[in-house]
Amino acid sequence: MAYVYRFKELALKPKFLLPLIIFISLILYSFIFPQMIAINPGRWYYAPPALPPSLTYPFGTTSMGQDLFLLVPVALRNTIIISFVAALISVFIAWAVGSIAALSTYVVRAILMTLVDIICVIPGLPLLMVIFYTWRDYLTIPLIGVIMGLIGWGFPARAVYAILSSLRQRTFVYTSYFSGLTIYKIVIKDFIPFLLRYLMINIVGTMTWAIGNEVTASIFGAMKMEEATIGTIIHWAMYYQAILLGVWWWLAIPIIFLVAFVLSLYIIMVEIDKYIFARARVTWG
Amino acid sequence: MGIEMIRDILTVNNLDGGYEVFIGGKRRVFVHAVDNVSLTLHDNEVLGIAGESGCGKSTLAKMIYGAIIPPLIVRSGNISLSTKNGDIVELNKLNIDEIRKKIWWLEISYIPQNSMNVLNPLKRIKDQFINIFKYHGIEIDRNEIMKYLKDTLSILGLPPEVINAYPHQLSGGMRQRVVIALSLLFNPRTVLADEPTTAVDVVTQRIILSLIKEWRENNKSSLILISHDMSVHAYMDDRVAIMYAGNIVEVGNTFDIFKEPLHPYTRALIESLIRKGDKSLRKGLTGQPPDLVNPPPGCRFHPRCPYAMDICRSKEPPSISLDKDRYVRCWLYTNIR
Amino acid sequence: MSVNNNLKVEDVTKLYGYGLLGLKKFKALDNITLNIDLEKPKIVVLAGETGSGKTTLLRIIMGVIKPEIGRVLYKGYDIHRLKGSMAKWYRREVQPIFQDPYEAFNPLRRIDSYFYDTAKNICEIRDRNESEYRIDETLKFVGLSLDRISGKYPHEFSGGELQRISIARALLTNPKILLADEPVSMLDATLRVGILNILKNLKEKLNMIVIYVTHDLSTAYYIGDDISIMYRGTLVEYGPTSKVYQEPKHPYTYALLESILEPDPAIRERYPSIKPSALELKEFLIAGCRYANRCPYARDICWHKLPPFIEVDGINVRCWKYLNYKE
Numbered sequence: 001m002a003y004v005y006r007f008k009e010l011a012l013k014p015k016f017l018l019p020l021i022i023f024i025s026l027i028l029y030s031f032i033f034p035q036m037i038a039i040n041p042g043r044w045y046y047a048p049p050a051l052p053p054s055l056t057y058p059f060g061t062t063s064m065g066q067d068l069f070l071l072v073p074v075a076l077r078n079t080i081i082i083s084f085v086a087a088l089i090s091v092f093i094a095w096a097v098g099s100i101a102a103l104s105t106y107v108v109r110a111i112l113m114t115l116v117d118i119i120c121v122i123p124g125l126p127l128l129m130v131i132f133y134t135w136r137d138y139l140t141i142p143l144i145g146v147i148m149g150l151i152g153w154g155f156p157a158r159a160v161y162a163i164l165s166s167l168r169q170r171t172f173v174y175t176s177y178f179s180g181l182t183i184y185k186i187v188i189k190d191f192i193p194f195l196l197r198y199l200m201i202n203i204v205g206t207m208t209w210a211i212g213n214e215v216t217a218s219i220f221g222a223m224k225m226e227e228a229t230i231g232t233i234i235h236w237a238m239y240y241q242a243i244l245l246g247v248w249w250w251l252a253i254p255i256i257f258l259v260a261f262v263l264s265l266y267i268i269m270v271e272i273d274k275y276i277f278a279r280a281r282v283t284w285g
Numbered sequence: 286m287g288i289e290m291i292r293d294i295l296t297v298n299n300l301d302g303g304y305e306v307f308i309g310g311k312r313r314v315f316v317h318a319v320d321n322v323s324l325t326l327h328d329n330e331v332l333g334i335a336g337e338s339g340c341g342k343s344t345l346a347k348m349i350y351g352a353i354i355p356p357l358i359v360r361s362g363n364i365s366l367s368t369k370n371g372d373i374v375e376l377n378k379l380n381i382d383e384i385r386k387k388i389w390w391l392e393i394s395y396i397p398q399n400s401m402n403v404l405n406p407l408k409r410i411k412d413q414f415i416n417i418f419k420y421h422g423i424e425i426d427r428n429e430i431m432k433y434l435k436d437t438l439s440i441l442g443l444p445p446e447v448i449n450a451y452p453h454q455l456s457g458g459m460r461q462r463v464v465i466a467l468s469l470l471f472n473p474r475t476v477l478a479d480e481p482t483t484a485v486d487v488v489t490q491r492i493i494l495s496l497i498k499e500w501r502e503n504n505k506s507s508l509i510l511i512s513h514d515m516s517v518h519a520y521m522d523d524r525v526a527i528m529y530a531g532n533i534v535e536v537g538n539t540f541d542i543f544k545e546p547l548h549p550y551t552r553a554l555i556e557s558l559i560r561k562g563d564k565s566l567r568k569g570l571t572g573q574p575p576d577l578v579n580p581p582p583g584c585r586f587h588p589r590c591p592y593a594m595d596i597c598r599s600k601e602p603p604s605i606s607l608d609k610d611r612y613v614r615c616w617l618y619t620n621i622r
Numbered sequence: 623m624s625v626n627n628n629l630k631v632e633d634v635t636k637l638y639g640y641g642l643l644g645l646k647k648f649k650a651l652d653n654i655t656l657n658i659d660l661e662k663p664k665i666v667v668l669a670g671e672t673g674s675g676k677t678t679l680l681r682i683i684m685g686v687i688k689p690e691i692g693r694v695l696y697k698g699y700d701i702h703r704l705k706g707s708m709a710k711w712y713r714r715e716v717q718p719i720f721q722d723p724y725e726a727f728n729p730l731r732r733i734d735s736y737f738y739d740t741a742k743n744i745c746e747i748r749d750r751n752e753s754e755y756r757i758d759e760t761l762k763f764v765g766l767s768l769d770r771i772s773g774k775y776p777h778e779f780s781g782g783e784l785q786r787i788s789i790a791r792a793l794l795t796n797p798k799i800l801l802a803d804e805p806v807s808m809l810d811a812t813l814r815v816g817i818l819n820i821l822k823n824l825k826e827k828l829n830m831i832v833i834y835v836t837h838d839l840s841t842a843y844y845i846g847d848d849i850s851i852m853y854r855g856t857l858v859e860y861g862p863t864s865k866v867y868q869e870p871k872h873p874y875t876y877a878l879l880e881s882i883l884e885p886d887p888a889i890r891e892r893y894p895s896i897k898p899s900a901l902e903l904k905e906f907l908i909a910g911c912r913y914a915n916r917c918p919y920a921r922d923i924c925w926h927k928l929p930p931f932i933e934v935d936g937i938n939v940r941c942w943k944y945l946n947y948k949e
Contacts, residue, residue, distance in 0.1 A: 170725065171720050171722065171725040171726050172725065172726055172727050172728040174684070174686060174718065174720070174726075175718075175720070175726050175727060175728075175736060175788075175791070176728070176736075176739070177686070177713075178684075178713055178717055178718060178740075178744075178792070179736050179739040179740040179743060179744065179791070180710065180713065180739060180740060180742070180743025180744040181739060181743065189728075189731065189735075190728050190731070193728075193730040193731075194730070337810035337811065337812065338781075338810055456672075456673070457672070485672075486671040486672050486837045487671065487837060487838070487839065487878060487881045487882060488671060488877065488878060488881045489671075490881070490883070491881040491883065491893070494883075495893075513810060513811065514811075514883075515811065515885045516840075516882075516883035516884055516885045517883060518885075519883065519884065519885045519886055519887040519890065520883045520887075520890050520893070521890075522887075539887045540887050540888070543885065543886065543887055553812055554811060554812060555885075557811055557812045557814070557815045558811065558885040559815075559840040559841060559843070559844045559885075560840070560884060560885060560886065561840065561843060561867070561882060561884055564843070564844060566819065567815045567844075568815065569812045569813060569814070569815035569816045569819075570812040570813070571816075573780040573782060573783075573813075
């Protein structure tokens with residue numbers, strides 16, 4: 001007999017609740033709170049420079065006179081938007097290409113998988129840096145995400161192809177066929193649930209990948225530096241020798257928020273996945 | 286002259302244990318797969334452990350073999366093995382590395398259900414043999430090994446190309462024969478075969494079983510044969526133990542068990558067997574084996590037993606000894622004692 | 623009796639690739655011919671070891687694999703050429719059950735969804751109440767009920783129950799033929815009998831034909847009326863089960879029957895010795911009788927040409943011995 005994992009158990013688990021609360025708070029902080037600010041926190045010298053955290057300035061200020069308490073949410077919002085857009089685009093292309101490759105004829109499959117392999121092999125970060133640096137004047141936050149998405153769909157496409165190829169051969173596909181389902185319905189009813197799990201996890205994974213690329217590119221200055229992102233804050237902090245000058249909060253605060261966001265998102269996804277797919281696990285007996 | 290001393294190679298005393306499993310995070314659950322099991326393996330005999338899936342026989346096999354690695358734990362009891370040089374070793378107290386080095390392959394060998402659990406998919410067959418020799422620190426000339434291999438493999442009915450082949454190039458039956466050759470390399474006194482023929486077909490099964498039989502008779506070693514297939518037990522065993530839901534419910538001489546099964550479960554098992562040339566309607570059992578996480582109170586078979594009495598539902602029956610090496614664990618036999 | 627009321631497998635040959643790039647071909651099935659009269663309910667056994675091609679043949683009859691040569695005719699229609707509503711019609715007439723009941727269902731889907739799908743798509747029952755009634759009736763035939771399976775997932779059932787559920791789903795369409803691919807090999811001994819008795823009932827009470835694929839000859843004997851023995855892709859012998867078991871004609875059938883272990887310790891000394899098999903692919907590539915390497919009666923012609931069928935004492939056998947080794 002199997003152990004049945006109920007939804008209430010998931011919802012009340014501290015391992016799930018805590019990251020969920022953190023995640024929701026971060027979303028509110030980065031998306032709702034900035035709407036309430038009158039000024040553009042990215043501008044320079046609207047606050048006394050290099051002040052440590054205090055009651056008036058909870059997260060301190062930067063050497064360029066920016067209030068971190070107002071700046072970090074905007075930066076986090078932009079980073080989230082970039083990575084989310086990148087994830088959506090990448091996952092969509094991976095899903096489309098991988099599915100078509102797995103479900104079609106030998107020739108189409110060979111062509112598509114060669115394309116996928118080429119995309120996999122392209123060195124992502126250097127290419128991104130070159131693109132961002134060259135066209136920085138035309139970039140907008142969402143566009144940065146789109147460009148990243150167009151470059152990073154290689155490995156997810158391979159995974160989708162592998163998942164669907166193996167699913168095709170499973171016995172339950174025959175049972176569905178003999179239940180009268182058309183191929184289209186079989187894909188929706190039998191394959192999508194498995195695929196959805198992978199795609200969900202992949203969205204989080206790609207977001208993390210995109211954030212990593214964004215931060216790295218920004219640190220090197222290959223980004224639209226006027227926009228506030230976590231990466232650009234770090235860039236400026238390092239450029240202006242924050243650690244040496246003792247302005248540690250300039251570096252620490254954005255990093256803490258970034259880690260909190262990625263970690264809470266990841267743990268939530270893992271717990272949801274465990275819940276949904278507990279029933280697919282074979283138990284003893 | 287001629288007092289026959291039946292030496293016991295292996296004694297299992299009140300062995301109790303199972304798997305500790307964590308599900309979905311914190312929840313801890315204990316699968317009580319082996320419940321107070323006692324068995325003895327005599328010298329030069331074949332002891333069968335019969336039972337259906339989920340009865341705990343594979344877990345018992347792992348414990349007897351000494352492969353007690355978490356989540357498998359032994360809660361109480363012991364397993365005593367008598368070694369070639371006369372020592373008595375308690376397997377459940379030894380460190381796993383010691384067991385690996387000194388016990389496995391040398392004193393007691395294991396033939397698994399799936400040959401790929403033993404064979405390295407990346408090495409040719411001849412290299413697997415050479416590695417085993419090396420691991421036990423035996424320096425042996427390569428040419429000698431090749432000659433030994435060619436002889437052994439032809440006895441097993443395998444063509445000479447097998448020596449240079451990789452495991453995936455051989456069929457399941459051939460791989461199983463290679464694994465048997467490996468396990469008998471150092472002439473262990475005890476061999477544990479865990480469903481050795483379940484994954485192969487009828488003809489290969491016969492070949493494998495006759496090979497094991499012949500080897501055992503020549504070497505005077507003992508064999509513990511675990512299988513859910515009663516025909517295999519009828520062919521191979523001297524004595525057989527019937528296992529249900531973690532308990533040994535009956536032990537006896539093979540002829541007695543088949544001709545006069547005592548425990549109601551054994552009876553149902555024997556009655557469901559299909560014999561050649563017999564088309565008469567057979568009876569099975571209704572229901573299914575209990576959940577080993579929450580087994581029923583008292584005798585674990587009582588929900589499916591046609592003879593269940595009140596005491597069966599509340600108290601676990603003791604093991605009644607009816608004769609030398611003949612035991613039943615059933616309340617029906619308590620007055621006979 | 624109408625001329626075409628049968629299932630006819632005509633000279634079916636299936637090729638699979640091997641070697642580099644899969645360019646070389648070997649015959650997984652060679653020239654299989656089988657004729658089953660649909661008017662007489664019976665259980666036909668396809669028996670053979672692993673690698674004999676029995677599952678491949680069953681999949682071809684199911685319609686999910688296409689043979690390179692030959693065809694399968696059902697009531698006169700070539701099943702691989704059926705389209706649209708005719709293809710659906712075939713799925714109403716012929717239904718499968720599989721070896722591993724846990725693999726036969728998607729672990730992420732509810733069991734009852736399969737029933738409602740079958741009722742709606744193949745039986746074409748639109749009314750919800752009527753489907754529920756029909757589903758419940760069918761489940762009762764295998765000893766279960768709709769209440770017991772409602773809302774549950776595959777892993778919540780035991781192997782025996784799940785196999786019964788498979789049978790019930792297949793019976794929903796009132797098929798003429800049930801294709802059973804080793805349905806009891808994954809079940810315990812005490813549970814096997816229950817399923818086998820259900821299959822017997824299908825023949826006796828529902829007048830169905832069951833094509834039962836197995837490598838276990840004891841269960842084959844228990845329920846089979848006719849038996850076909852397969853070896854490495856060729857059909858070597860077929861006839862009524864009792865005749866074949868009592869007096870097997872083909873040397874392979876003889877060896878196979880001799881290898882069956884009986885659950886009777888008293889006869890253990892009486893088993894004769896047996897010659898083991900060689901590398902599989904080698905045997906598949908023999909142009910003639912695939913059993914030639916292991917056969918004690920093999921002569922030159924056996925390696926070069928596949929013998930035609932000849933009837934001996936009511937059994938059809940493919941062996942040069944009975945043709946005096948001459949064409």
